[in-house]
Amino acid sequence: MNNYLLEMRGIGKVYGSTRVLNNINLSVSPGEIHALLGENGAGKSTLMNILFGMDVIHSTGGFEGEVFFDGVKREISKPADAMELGIGMVHQEFMLLPGFTVTENIKLNREITKKNWLNKLFPGRLKSIDRGQMKRDAIKSLEAVGLGIDEWLPVQGLPVGYMQFIEIARELDKTGIKLLVFDEPTAVLTEEEAAGLLKSMQEIANNGIAILFITHRLDEVMTVAHKITILRDGQLVDCLDKENTSVAELARLMVGREVKRVVQSRELTDETPTILSIKNLKVKMPGELVRGIDLEIKEGEILGIGGLGGQGKIGVANGIMGLYPASGEVLLRGEKLPLNNPYNALNSGLAMVSEDRRGVGLLLSSSIAENIILTAMHINKQFVWKIGPLTLRSDRRIREHTQKYISQLDIRCTGMRQAVRSLSGGNQQKVCIARALTLNPSVLFVSEPTRGIDVGAKNIVLQTLIKLNREQGITIIMTSSELAELRSICDRIVIMHKGKKAGILSPDASDVDFGLMMAGEYDQIKNKGAS
Amino acid sequence: MIKMNQVIKPRQLGVKIKEFFVSRMVTIVFIAICLLCFRFAGLSFTFYMRDIINRLSRNLFLILALIIPVLAGMGLNFAIVLGAMAGQISVIIVTNMGIGGFPGFSLTLLIGLPFALVFGYLIGKLLNKTKGQEMITSLIAGFFANGVYMFALLILVGTVIPLTNPVLLLSRGYGIKNTVDLQGGLKYSLDALFQRPLPQTLFYGGLFFLLILSILLLIKKMYIKKGNGILISNARLIGYGVLALVIAVAGFLLQRSDSTLNTVNVPIATFGFIALLCLFNMFIVRTKLGQDFRAIGMNQHVAATAGINVNKTRVIAMVISIVFSAWGQIIFLQNLGNLNTYGSHSQVGIFAIAALLIGGASVTKATVGQGILGAFLFHTLFMLSPMAGRNLLGDAQLGEYFRAFVAYGVIALSLGMYAWKKQIQSSSAEEIESDLD
Numbered sequence: 015m016n017n018y019l020l021e022m023r024g025i026g027k028v029y030g031s032t033r034v035l036n037n038i039n040l041s042v043s044p045g046e047i048h049a050l051l052g053e054n055g056a057g058k059s060t061l062m063n064i065l066f067g068m069d070v071i072h073s074t075g076g077f078e079g080e081v082f083f084d085g086v087k088r089e090i091s092k093p094a095d096a097m098e099l100g101i102g103m104v105h106q107e108f109m110l111l112p113g114f115t116v117t118e119n120i121k122l123n124r125e126i127t128k129k130n131w132l133n134k135l136f137p138g139r140l141k142s143i144d145r146g147q148m149k150r151d152a153i154k155s156l157e158a159v160g161l162g163i164d165e166w167l168p169v170q171g172l173p174v175g176y177m178q179f180i181e182i183a184r185e186l187d188k189t190g191i192k193l194l195v196f197d198e199p200t201a202v203l204t205e206e207e208a209a210g211l212l213k214s215m216q217e218i219a220n221n222g223i224a225i226l227f228i229t230h231r232l233d234e235v236m237t238v239a240h241k242i243t244i245l246r247d248g249q250l251v252d253c254l255d256k257e258n259t260s261v262a263e264l265a266r267l268m269v270g271r272e273v274k275r276v277v278q279s280r281e282l283t284d285e286t287p288t289i290l291s292i293k294n295l296k297v298k299m300p301g302e303l304v305r306g307i308d309l310e311i312k313e314g315e316i317l318g319i320g321g322l323g324g325q326g327k328i329g330v331a332n333g334i335m336g337l338y339p340a341s342g343e344v345l346l347r348g349e350k351l352p353l354n355n356p357y358n359a360l361n362s363g364l365a366m367v368s369e370d371r372r373g374v375g376l377l378l379s380s381s382i383a384e385n386i387i388l389t390a391m392h393i394n395k396q397f398v399w400k401i402g403p404l405t406l407r408s409d410r411r412i413r414e415h416t417q418k419y420i421s422q423l424d425i426r427c428t429g430m431r432q433a434v435r436s437l438s439g440g441n442q443q444k445v446c447i448a449r450a451l452t453l454n455p456s457v458l459f460v461s462e463p464t465r466g467i468d469v470g471a472k473n474i475v476l477q478t479l480i481k482l483n484r485e486q487g488i489t490i491i492m493t494s495s496e497l498a499e500l501r502s503i504c505d506r507i508v509i510m511h512k513g514k515k516a517g518i519l520s521p522d523a524s525d526v527d528f529g530l531m532m533a534g535e536y537d538q539i540k541n542k543g544a545s
Numbered sequence: 546m547i548k549m550n551q552v553i554k555p556r557q558l559g560v561k562i563k564e565f566f567v568s569r570m571v572t573i574v575f576i577a578i579c580l581l582c583f584r585f586a587g588l589s590f591t592f593y594m595r596d597i598i599n600r601l602s603r604n605l606f607l608i609l610a611l612i613i614p615v616l617a618g619m620g621l622n623f624a625i626v627l628g629a630m631a632g633q634i635s636v637i638i639v640t641n642m643g644i645g646g647f648p649g650f651s652l653t654l655l656i657g658l659p660f661a662l663v664f665g666y667l668i669g670k671l672l673n674k675t676k677g678q679e680m681i682t683s684l685i686a687g688f689f690a691n692g693v694y695m696f697a698l699l700i701l702v703g704t705v706i707p708l709t710n711p712v713l714l715l716s717r718g719y720g721i722k723n724t725v726d727l728q729g730g731l732k733y734s735l736d737a738l739f740q741r742p743l744p745q746t747l748f749y750g751g752l753f754f755l756l757i758l759s760i761l762l763l764i765k766k767m768y769i770k771k772g773n774g775i776l777i778s779n780a781r782l783i784g785y786g787v788l789a790l791v792i793a794v795a796g797f798l799l800q801r802s803d804s805t806l807n808t809v810n811v812p813i814a815t816f817g818f819i820a821l822l823c824l825f826n827m828f829i830v831r832t833k834l835g836q837d838f839r840a841i842g843m844n845q846h847v848a849a850t851a852g853i854n855v856n857k858t859r860v861i862a863m864v865i866s867i868v869f870s871a872w873g874q875i876i877f878l879q880n881l882g883n884l885n886t887y888g889s890h891s892q893v894g895i896f897a898i899a900a901l902l903i904g905g906a907s908v909t910k911a912t913v914g915q916g917i918l919g920a921f922l923f924h925t926l927f928m929l930s931p932m933a934g935r936n937l938l939g940d941a942q943l944g945e946y947f948r949a950f951v952a953y954g955v956i957a958l959s960l961g962m963y964a965w966k967k968q969i970q971s972s973s974a975e976e977i978e979s980d981l982d
Binding site: 093094097105109110111112113114118122123124125127136138139140141142143 | 829831832833834836837839840843844847848850851852853
């Protein structure tokens with residue numbers, strides 16, 4: 015018999031027709047810090063949702079495999095079950111109420127009620143709260159995480175770093191906590207705060223509480239973890255002991271994937287003219303902040319922008335197109351492009367296929383034809399005819415144009431009057447591309463073009479992009495979370511980290527290089543090698 | 546201990562003062578207008594006091610019924626109109642029975658309760674389906690309910706619902722009269738229970754307040770020793786003590802003088818009821834339920850993650866508010882002395898909400914103190930503006946317009962300012978984020 019605290023055996027999960035987890039095994043002993051590594055979309059969150067019995071799992075047909083806790087097989091069908099077993103979660107986004115004090119947040123919905131005679135008369139929720147006892151408990155758990163802070167302060171206005179510790183204190187305050195899941199706890203912390211957090215994690219583990227540590231930062235894993243499990247595309251890649259591995263190996267395992275190059279990459283020389291030159295661009299896109307990047311984009315290339323979620327890769331295109339507040343300088347063929355003005359950006363020959371297809375990208379209840387011509391009608395005054403002061407739409411020209419793109423991009427539909435809402439994801443994406451092309455752009459931004467669409471449609475979308483680039487000479491800047499996809503069609507790939515450019519790699523660079531750069535440790539490791 | 550390099554900066558005094566005035570802008574503006582109106586209305590102080598006391602005793606309960614939904618993040622509860630209807634239905638039933646005086650009043654409260662519970666439950670369920678649009682939903686639900694109410698009282702009463710009292714019924718034999726006289730029935734059934742002249746009330750009220758403060762002073766040391774924190778700060782204790790003493794002395798002196806204020810009566814029983822509601826509101830904040838109200842008011846998602854049953858808690862908040870508004874309307878009607886069957890309730894929501902907002906409350910924050918202050922200012926304005934208008938411009942009509950303008954204008958202004966403040970907050974939050982690098 016083993017004495018694992020948590021064992022997940024043969025876990026699998028299917029959403030609709032896509033398999034997101036396949037035969038995952040994970041075991042954690044008491045007092046162990048177990049790191050869970052993987053890219054976005056590798057299946058970490060789904061695995062945790064299964065562990066916590068979240069609704070999304072059970073409303074989509076449950077999961078495969080078994081979960082053992084304390085050596086007994088458990089059915090965890092709702093979050094309260096997990097809580098009862100002593101599994102706690104430190105969330106990535108803060109689950110704190112700003113107007114409550116630190117104490118009130120730590121004791122949220124576990125408030126202690128008074129036990130005097132008067133209160134015995136009141137039923138359930140009408141019992142008074144014993145603030146004194148709550149305070150004493152809060153101080154105890156704040157000490158356990160090692161945070162010196164007054165327990166009566168409101169959370170509002172506290173530095174972000176403190177909030178993470180309050181979250182942890184809340185979990186520790188729960189009686190009988192045995193396993194704590196940390197979901198990317200250091201993502202928003204400064205280095206100093208992160209170091210403090212790792213130290214308190216070690217202390218917690220020393221007290222016999224097991225920790226599941228989900229993160230992207232490889233150096234942190236090497237500092238605190240005892241064991242490391244790596245997921246990739248829903249598959250278990252490996253489970254290693256820390257002693258037997260290195261940052262480079264972890265990086266390779268995390269992103270390593272067979273890359274099929276679809277086209278020959280294009281040779282870029284110094285003579286190739288620059289079409290778009292970006293200087294110190296900062297974009298205030300919530301969750302995808304760009305903190306100042308410089309980039310030279312050559313005429314006729316396909317440039318990839320990659321990186322992990324939340325590192326700012328999506329912000330670049332949104333900032334240049336004027337969808338989010340941006341500052342800095344963008345030169346288009348040497349001329350300054352006014353920022354924060356979508357009309358100007360479109361009018362200067364830039365076009366974008368948004369990552370938020372159903373939100374920003376399409377008018378879902380409108381027809382295919384209307385979606386395709388919408389922007390061009392406004393910007394280029396196409397598809398209209400004028401009678402005196404009136405501007406009327408020209409249905410004939412709209413029809414011809416839409417027909418052309420439906421056959422050219424192979425949009426599967428019942429007709430051009432079909433509402434976009436009822437199209438499949440892949441076909442919706444093609445409508446988005448058709449709309450962008452109708453503008454006759456010289457530079458096309460494409461964000462997450464293959465997100466949420468099936469494999470066949472993925473290839474068609476990628477092939478379309480290549481065709482546009484090679485035949486019509488459109489410069490394409492493609493942002494994607496899927497590194498393999500970037501590596502299959504791009505000429506150069508920019509990797510973003512913490513809102514800045516971590517470096518530019520050629521698509522045939524090694525897995526290790528990509529992995530390290532995405533984790534923000536490329537320079538560190540390379541410099542060490544050099545010295 | 547972990548040392549953080551970020552220090553929590555105490556805010557500067559200047560910023561604090563600015564904040565104090567900005568957040569109380571509405572109230573300050575209205576105090577100024579009220580003072581101006583008083584100056585131009587040319588009214589005797591005695592007359593003013595008599596009327597304002599009457600109006601406060603009539604309306605305060607309704608205004609205070611709004612506080613709990615605000616606490617629970619459901620905004621300003623326009624649906625108290627439904628509560629008012631429940632109260633009126635109950636008034637009609639009791640009048641039909643012909644029971645008057647305090648027993649009649651108690652019975653009215655009791656009969657109104659089940660109606661209010663049902664209405665509150667239904668509205669709560671409805672608002673759970675329309676999260677984020679609570680205010681517009683409750684406003685429209687009030688209009689809709691008004692139609693149903695009219696149908697029931699105009700057509701069903703006397704045909705389906707067996708009411709026979711000729712005091713109530715229209716001469717055609719069915720339907721309730723447009724105006725029902727409560728004289729000899731519920732009129733002054735609570736007010737007349739216990740009334741005293743104003744100076745006497747001030748004297749004993751001040752003494753009573755002093756007594757409570759000295760009890761607080763006594764248990765304060767014990768409270769701190771038990772580690773429950775500070776019960777009440779010393780500065781506050783002294784401030785309140787001086788205030789209570791001044792009130793008591795003033796009351797004592799007035800009693801001795803031949804001031805006309807001695808003819809002003811205070812319905813102490815009614816204010817006692819209002820005090821009970823204040824105490825209830827303060828008590829509920831200190832309970833587990835109150836904690837849950839505040840939690841879901843701040844962030845429903847976080848509260849739900851912590852295991853709080855958000856929908857149920859919201860329904861409870863709504864039910865409490867509707868029950869109190871039903872009782873509030875009953876208190877209102879017994880003071881007024883007649884029931885305008887199809888009109889008394891219609892503007893209850895708008896006026897109560899305007900009063901609360903004038904007191905400095907917002908869509909997300911409201912306290913008992915703000916309710917009382919707001920009621921005071923709102924009714925002062927309501928009473929004085931027509932007179933000031935007449936004296937200034939020779940046209941009382943102008944003041945009437947001004948009243949309507951005030952009631953709706955303050956609601957629109959407050960909602961606009963709330964949205965504006967939220968925008969400022971979110972943009973400053975972004976700045977903080979970008980300051981990180």
